Amino acid sequence: MSAAAATHRLFRMDEMETLRRDRRLDPQLIRQLRNGLLKKFEPDDVVRERFPASDAVQLHALKLFQRMDSEIDGATKLLFETDSGLLIESVILRIASGRTTLCVSSQIGCAAACDFCATGKMGIAKNLATEEILDQVVQAGQILRAENRRLSNIVFMGMGEPLHNEANVTEAIQLLTAPDHFARSPSTVLVSTVGVPAAMLRLANAFPRLNLALSLHSADQATRETIIPLGKKASLTQLHDTIQEIQTIQDREFMIEYLMLRGVNDSAEDAKRLIDWIGDLRVHVNLIPYNTIEASPHLQASPRPTIESFADLLKASGLKTTVRYSLGHDIEAACGQLIRQENRQRAMQARRAAAEGDSHVGFLDVRQVIDGLES
Numbered sequence: 001m002s003a004a005a006a007t008h009r010l011f012r013m014d015e016m017e018t019l020r021r022d023r024r025l026d027p028q029l030i031r032q033l034r035n036g037l038l039k040k041f042e043p044d045d046v047v048r049e050r051f052p053a054s055d056a057v058q059l060h061a062l063k064l065f066q067r068m069d070s071e072i073d074g075a076t077k078l079l080f081e082t083d084s085g086l087l088i089e090s091v092i093l094r095i096a097s098g099r100t101t102l103c104v105s106s107q108i109g110c111a112a113a114c115d116f117c118a119t120g121k122m123g124i125a126k127n128l129a130t131e132e133i134l135d136q137v138v139q140a141g142q143i144l145r146a147e148n149r150r151l152s153n154i155v156f157m158g159m160g161e162p163l164h165n166e167a168n169v170t171e172a173i174q175l176l177t178a179p180d181h182f183a184r185s186p187s188t189v190l191v192s193t194v195g196v197p198a199a200m201l202r203l204a205n206a207f208p209r210l211n212l213a214l215s216l217h218s219a220d221q222a223t224r225e226t227i228i229p230l231g232k233k234a235s236l237t238q239l240h241d242t243i244q245e246i247q248t249i250q251d252r253e254f255m256i257e258y259l260m261l262r263g264v265n266d267s268a269e270d271a272k273r274l275i276d277w278i279g280d281l282r283v284h285v286n287l288i289p290y291n292t293i294e295a296s297p298h299l300q301a302s303p304r305p306t307i308e309s310f311a312d313l314l315k316a317s318g319l320k321t322t323v324r325y326s327l328g329h330d331i332e333a334a335c336g337q338l339i340r341q342e343n344r345q346r347a348m349q350a351r352r353a354a355a356e357g358d359s360h361v362g363f364l365d366v367r368q369v370i371d372g373l374e375s
């Protein structure tokens with residue numbers, strides 16, 4: 001295959017249409033190729049074999065760099081290399097019920113710079129292209145198909161803030177739910193955000209059946225701002241009003257994510273504040289045990305009994321509450337460290353190359369972008 005010729009990206013309708021015209025292909029062949037890869041997740045060689053101009057098609061936007069399978073449960077972490085040379089991660093979760101969830105990344109690094117998050121500590125921010133978001137789904141789908149499993153759910157809970165990459169994330173969801181692309185139900189997709197009110201409303205309007213989650217982590221404004229610097233851009237009152245408005249557009253439960261940090265947000269008083277803040281919103285509270293990160297030695301996970309008592313207080317007030325005991329603990333630490341160090345080195349190399357004038361790759365320092373972000 002000539003690398004120079006493989007310039008027509010499968011995810012791009014316009015490029016595939018050009019190829020169809022240039023090679024005088026039957027439109028049915030393009031549909032078959034798209035269905036094979038995007039709906040059935042067939043292996044590359046199978047779809048290529050059926051397609052006469054396969055030398056000209058780029059099936060993937062990402063290169064699989066490393067695969068890590070948990071030895072204790074059904075989690076697989078996939079590290080992908082992007083065009084910019086930086087790494088991102090996706091996680092496949094195989095749940096005992098037989099269902100599977102894929103956690104996808106939307107950015108490399110994150111300008112929200114949350115104190116508890118390894119991605120926020122990366123110090124760089126770059127949006128993933130639509131096809132880089134979608135190829136995580138394709139490659140994970142192919143892995144699951146090879147195990148006779150189906151991909152049940154997709155959650156935007158990997159690296160990055162999806163609503164800081166709103167255009168590409170919206171386009172990715174459009175294609176994930178388009179009948180002639182992935183043809184998935186919007187109710188099997190969840191977008192988790194740190195809280196960008198205007199974009200949350202746009203997303204709810206565009207996809208009334210899409211699941212949305214807010215990473216709240218504290219119902220006290222000052223506490224929230226200490227752990228989420230971006231919390232200054234959207235007040236708790238504004239976030240509450242936004243969810244209330246979303247619930248007039250979407251007839252579904254909204255998810256509130258609450259990271260349990262010892263001595264920061266895990267007291268009975270914090271639970272009471274959370275209950276008051278929720279008020280009559282129709283929500284599901286998901287308590288998240290904190291995975292410690294090296295870059296924030298001052299933060300610790302709440303002990304399990306504290307999490308259970310906190311959950312009991314919420315449940316006693318009538319709130320639907322669950323605790324997320326995450327899979328893949330053994331691959332978590334190894335990967336978080338690796339990706340952060342690798343990306344810092346790669347970003348530095350790219351900056352040096354750019355300074356010497358032989359690179360067009362642009363990386364933003366998070367301090368440069370955080371003030372410019374829309375609230």
Ligand SMILES: C[S@@+](CC[C@H](N)C(=O)[O-])C[C@H]1O[C@@H](n2cnc3c(N)ncnc32)[C@H](O)[C@@H]1O
Pocket residue numbers: 116117118119156157158159160161162192193194214215257259288289290291292293
């Ligand atoms: C990585 S974020 C990506 C989506 C989006 N940016 C957000 O904050 O909701 C997904 C979830 O992981 C949580 N998270 C981040 N760092 C964590 C850590 N060290 N331990 C446990 N959960 C963490 C976030 O708070 C958020 O609820």
Ligand code: SF4
Pocket residue numbers: 110111112113114117118119120121158159160161193194215
């Ligand atoms: S917004 Fe999400 S991805 Fe970004 S730093 Fe905060 S937790 Fe991490």
